[in-house]
Amino acid sequence: MSNPAVIVLDDVSSKKGPFKRFTIEDNIGESIHLHIDNMRVDFTINEFLEFSEMVRKSLKELDILKSYDINKFDEHFLKQCANYLPDLIEIKKEKIKLKYLKAIVHYKFKDLTLQKIVPLNETPAYKYLKGDKYEWINYPQFNYFGVNNEERLLKLKESIEKNGYPYDEKYIVLFNGQNLIRDGQHRAVVLAYLYGFDYEIEVLKFYFKGNKHIYNNSNSKKLLIWFLKKIYRKLKRAVKH
DSSP: OOOEEEEEEEEOOSSSSOOSEEEEEETTEEEEEEEEEEEEEEEOOHHHHHHHHHHHHHHHTTTTTSSSSSGOOHHHHHHGGGGGGGGGEEEEEEEGGGGGGGGEEEEEETTTEEEEEEEEGGGGGHHHHHOOHHHHOEEEEEEOOTHHHHHHHHHHHHHHHHHHHGGGOOOEEETTTTTBBEHHHHHHHHHHHOOTTTOOOEEEEEEESSTTTTTOOHHHHHHHHHHHHHHHHHHHHHHOO
């Protein structure tokens, strides 16, 4: 039974990874728990913040991003691409027009969230800026605490209008082999809205060995599993009756 006083801050447990369980929990009012398989380490909040800073400095010294400052990249993006980083060969600055960029967007089918690749003008964020707001307001995506979709996009638009792009060396990121935005989709959308799709920007392109990093849509697998679960539940109910 779960403890209602414990909030899971992050969970990167994996059957395939080196650790079957890797979870960070906030035991409200008491401590932060770090679970690594069957081991648990307890921190005070200050100790955990110090530990996090030590890890950040260690990662920077390891130079996993080929001389680029790890602090210039979004933490959520780094988590999403962590499995590819051992295959990273180099990172290059390259120029590309916005009209050639593609974006991954989420959409609902029944009780599933699926993905598709679309041009920037078909993203819910771009449609919002053009006045079609409903889809973006209800769009399922990761947001940091206390920030909703509207606030996030409008604050970014205000920042780009005031400070330009790339502000603080935070670039849109692509991976070699595809003009698919892996980080910075909202920045690209705002730039397209402000300056048009023929506008040329500088991006960071990550070059990896192999093709593990290439995006492959997994909708078919998700739909198959969803369908089989539906059949299983119906058969289970039929047997009971």
